[in-house]
Amino acid sequence: MTNRRLFLHVGALSLAGIASRVTQAAPATPQLPGTARRGYALTNGATALKRDDGAWIFWVRLINFDDPKSDISGSLQISTDRAFSQIVDVVPLTFSQSKSFIAQPVYQPKTGNVQLYYRYVVGAEPSVAPSVSSVVNSIAPWSKESKAE
Amino acid sequence: MASTELIVHFMEAGSNNMGTFQAFMGIAQNPRDSLSILHTGTTVVATISNVAQMLQPIRIVTNQLVATTALTRPMVDWKDPNKKVDPGDVLTLVSASGTIALTVLALAEIGPTAAIAISAVVLASDLQSAFQPYLNSTSALLGRLLASQIQLTKPASTASCSLYWGNTVVGSGYGFYTYDEIMSAKGLFVCMTDNGASGQTFFIRGSPVPGSLTPVGEDAYKDAFCRNLAKEQGWSDVESGVAFCKSVTYK
Numbered sequence: 001m002t003n004r005r006l007f008l009h010v011g012a013l014s015l016a017g018i019a020s021r022v023t024q025a026a027p028a029t030p031q032l033p034g035t036a037r038r039g040y041a042l043t044n045g046a047t048a049l050k051r052d053d054g055a056w057i058f059w060v061r062l063i064n065f066d067d068p069k070s071d072i073s074g075s076l077q078i079s080t081d082r083a084f085s086q087i088v089d090v091v092p093l094t095f096s097q098s099k100s101f102i103a104q105p106v107y108q109p110k111t112g113n114v115q116l117y118y119r120y121v122v123g124a125e126p127s128v129a130p131s132v133s134s135v136v137n138s139i140a141p142w143s144k145e146s147k148a149e
Numbered sequence: 150m151a152s153t154e155l156i157v158h159f160m161e162a163g164s165n166n167m168g169t170f171q172a173f174m175g176i177a178q179n180p181r182d183s184l185s186i187l188h189t190g191t192t193v194v195a196t197i198s199n200v201a202q203m204l205q206p207i208r209i210v211t212n213q214l215v216a217t218t219a220l221t222r223p224m225v226d227w228k229d230p231n232k233k234v235d236p237g238d239v240l241t242l243v244s245a246s247g248t249i250a251l252t253v254l255a256l257a258e259i260g261p262t263a264a265i266a267i268s269a270v271v272l273a274s275d276l277q278s279a280f281q282p283y284l285n286s287t288s289a290l291l292g293r294l295l296a297s298q299i300q301l302t303k304p305a306s307t308a309s310c311s312l313y314w315g316n317t318v319v320g321s322g323y324g325f326y327t328y329d330e331i332m333s334a335k336g337l338f339v340c341m342t343d344n345g346a347s348g349q350t351f352f353i354r355g356s357p358v359p360g361s362l363t364p365v366g367e368d369a370y371k372d373a374f375c376r377n378l379a380k381e382q383g384w385s386d387v388e389s390g391v392a393f394c395k396s397v398t399y400k
Contacts, residue, residue: 026165026205026313026328026361030373033329043327045308052303059306061325068317068334100298100324102309144304 037065040072040122040129045102048118048139048146055108056139056146060120062095062103062132071096074122076105082117082136082149084126093120115140117149151230151261154305156203157253158291160218160280161273165361167206167217169249169273174200176244177223186225186253187241194232194240199224201307203299204325206360207314209351210400211343214279217360218341220267220295222305233260242271252277256288265303267292282349290341290351298325313359314339323353331359335377344400357399371395 044061051057064072072095080086088111095101109116119126119136126133137146161169176182177200184197204220234240240253254277257268270287272280280287299309312325317334331338337355346352357374358367375394376387384390 025363026359026365028363028365029369030332031328033333036333043330044311045306047306047308049304049306057302057304057306059308061308061312063330068330097324098322100312100326102299102325104302104306 039066040064040132042120042132042135046120046135046137048107048137050139050144051106054141055106058103058105058107058118058146060103061101062120062122063101069097072101072122074120076107076118077121078107078109078116078118080111080114080116084117084119088116109139109141113141118146151227152198153225153227153261153263154265154303155223155225155259155269156265156267156305157221157223157269157271158218158267158287159221159271160209160216160276162214162216162276164208164210164215164367165206165217165358165363165365167219167362169251170219170221171362172249173251173271174202176246176249182248183245184249185243185245187243188234188238193228194234195225195227197223197225197242202310203305203307204295204309205311205313205328206362208338208340208356208358208360209342210340210356211283211351214276216276216280218270219360219362221271222307227261230261233258233263250274254281254284256284256292265305267295283343283351286350287341290353294323294353315359316355319355323355328359335374335381337374355399368395371399374399 042062045059048056048058074093076091076093077087078089091105091107093103095103115138117136117138119133121133122129136149138149139146159170161167177184177197185193186195188194200221200223203222206217206219209216234255236255236257238255242251242253252272252274254270257266259268315326315331315336315338316323317326317330317336323339338359339353340356341351342354358370375391379387379390
């Protein structure tokens with residue numbers, strides 16, 4: 001019964017197009033990751049939800065596999081084009097160890113009825129962590145959650 | 150009807166096994182079944198339309214009970230937009246098919262207009278009497294510690310659903326990490342316990358065993374952690390040291 005319901009649950013989620021995924025259970029026996037990972041990575045999120053007042057709350061978790069203790073500074077770049085040649089806003093961010101490297105900036109779009117693209121940047125340049133900055137999502141006044149681009 | 154988000158702790162008896170929770174999530178997504186919240190007996194005050202997990206489960210180990218809890222965000226449709234549920238109120242959550250009946254203990258004010266916060270504990274009925282004395286402590290612990298880490302603003306994000314509460318440096322503060330980060334750093338998962346407390350109060354403590362929706366090999370997790378400790382610290386008598394570590398230190 002539970003399995004059938006879980007199946008229906010998964011089906012309902014994908015049909016409705018809801019971004020949240022069914023969480024996996026912990027492995028039954030201790031599992032160590034095969035190869036050590038290096039560099040910066042987004043482990044969760046990079047998503048945004050629209051508040052009732054029209055502002056967007058972003059949710060992102062960024063870690064550095066080479067240095068799991070130090071805070072990471074970066075920014076959220078908002079642009080009107082997918083290529084980020086027209087950056088309209090930059091929100092400075094700190095991913096701090098005391099906050100589990102989670103950042104939740106709030107951003108109120110200043111432009112009118114347009115879709116905006118956003119990405120995260122480590123340090124000052126997207127070239128510091130290309131794999132992080134290559135993840136681009138969009139927010140639009142007519143939707144309630146961000147969309148992958 | 151007024152639709153709001155609620156952040157609740159779902160709690161059920163048993164170590165690393167959340168069958169009722171999985172059934173609960175299944176019903177909430179099933180168009181042929183429904184979940185209602187009843188106040189004072191039989192009045193339906195709200196219905197639940199959508200349930201999403203916000204964090205990986207946390208284990209609870211006390212002298213009286215072993216349980217697992219998961220932070221969850223249900224969407225609640227209120228029948229009456231002015232309805233208010235006060236802290237300490239006890240409600241009932243039932244499914245239309247009758248397969249599930251749970252107790253809702255309000256930790257904070259709940260209602261269509263209430264601010265979002267960890268606002269209730271949803272309990273399997275058999276846990277209520279054992280758990281009730283811990284209610285104040287749970288409210289303080291989870292409210293303060295979790296809320297200082299996860300910003301519980303509206304709309305609440307469920308992007309954290311794959312994270313565990315734990316640490317990556319033994320002895321340092323607890324935060325939210327992925328399974329791989331904790332395991333590769335030989336860190337510990339948070340477990341709530343009353344061990345060493347004078348009254349019925351929860352503390353948090355590190356445990357090598359993760360909280361899980363499905364059963365996990367507790368002995369295997371403890372064994373791997375303690376053997377690594379033996380190796381790192383160069384214990385002279387590994388076997389008795391590991392046995393002590395498994396049965397006393399990380400009981």
